[in-house]
Amino acid sequence: MSNLVMTSDQILASARNFIVAGGYNGFSYADIAGEVGIRKASIHHHFPSKVDLVRTLVAHHRERTEVSMADLESKVPDPLALLRTYAGYWAKCIEDASMPFCVCALLASELPALPPEVAVEVRAYFRFLSSWLTKVMHRGAEQGVLKFVGSAELEAETFMATVHGAMLSARAYGNPAIFDAILTPTVQRLSAKVH
Amino acid sequence: MSNLVMTSDQILASARNFIVAGGYNGFSYADIAGEVGIRKASIHHHFPSKVDLVRTLVAHHRERTEVSMADLESKVPDPLALLRTYAGYWAKCIEDASMPFCVCALLASELPALPPEVAVEVRAYFRFLSSWLTKVMHRGAEQGVLKFVGSAELEAETFMATVHGAMLSARAYGNPAIFDAILTPTVQRLSAKVH
């Protein structure tokens, strides 16, 4: 049983890496089998179809993100510090190449060609992230630690867009540092202090 | 000859639509053949390999973008209006679904899995767009029509990231309006007037 969980986790981790590199159609069961060290048919034992595999992967990713965010909120109460920590988390993932792109952002880019079951999960991730950021923006404005012109919703959407776009630029330039170069001033601009 | 050009243009247009929907591995020669109304082998007559086809497509896209931008600069001299027009162009493409995503942005997202010949062209597009936006930012600051804290380069990178991220959000939400909702205030924020 513990062996099962290990292998299925290895399959999910391998699939995540492949998707982050090349999207839904950028990998095959044979690729994963080669990396994990099992046979193609064994992957079908854990995940009957490719759709099952990727749907599970995205659902788990969203659930883990939800837990991480709740965790972060309790540890880092200040909304500005929260945004800094969030941006810093991605900066680290990109810089050490452990997760050079958000798996959901990549899948979202090919959303029209995605199996519907996967598309649903991807949209759910975006909705969660957007609502979480909106909450943070709202709280920051209330506490007077964040300052912006539009609504909290709009500011959250703009922030999320900048994060995803900065990931893309880091990849296009082959320069991880550009992510932090964009995000640090973007977070700073939201600060109510100095200016 | 004119018949040839027409067909090869149809092939490129079809390939562009497929890539915009699902990326490099999201379509096949059979898909294009079906859409254009010719046989698979005929595509190989115009483009010997898939790499040739996509490399040509991206190269043409960059060249046309370069011409369009030069054109735009002569018609719209004001840097702020230039940014507004650029954002408005994409807003229109997304809203009428004629080009709901930038083909180079999509390919950039799967850059690590792309054939090197294609990757080179995609990076060239990003470098061009970045340098063009930097030029616009620089000129805008000189003329006193644009105002920002960091360097023109950084502001250009941030703007480009926001554009690409806003495209992604529009796609993820299935809501074209979110692009304009993000971009209009983003451009406005760069204006030296009012605030």
Place this chain on the structure above:
DNA sequence: GTTTGTATACCTACTAGAAGGTAGGTAAAG
């Protein structure tokens, strides 16, 4: 405490179809 049943985790071997690509032919235009 063997035996028997059942589930898990993997395997080899296979299938049908789709992938990119080739060989070689035809019809028309210059």
Place this chain on the structure above:
DNA sequence: CTTTACCTACCTTCTAGTAGGTATACAAAC
């Protein structure tokens, strides 16, 4: 009579997915 634009027919490799087998573990039944 050569080039262009297209075709049919084919090839090889890869694709997701299936069928059916084996080894192991952990039970309950005798």
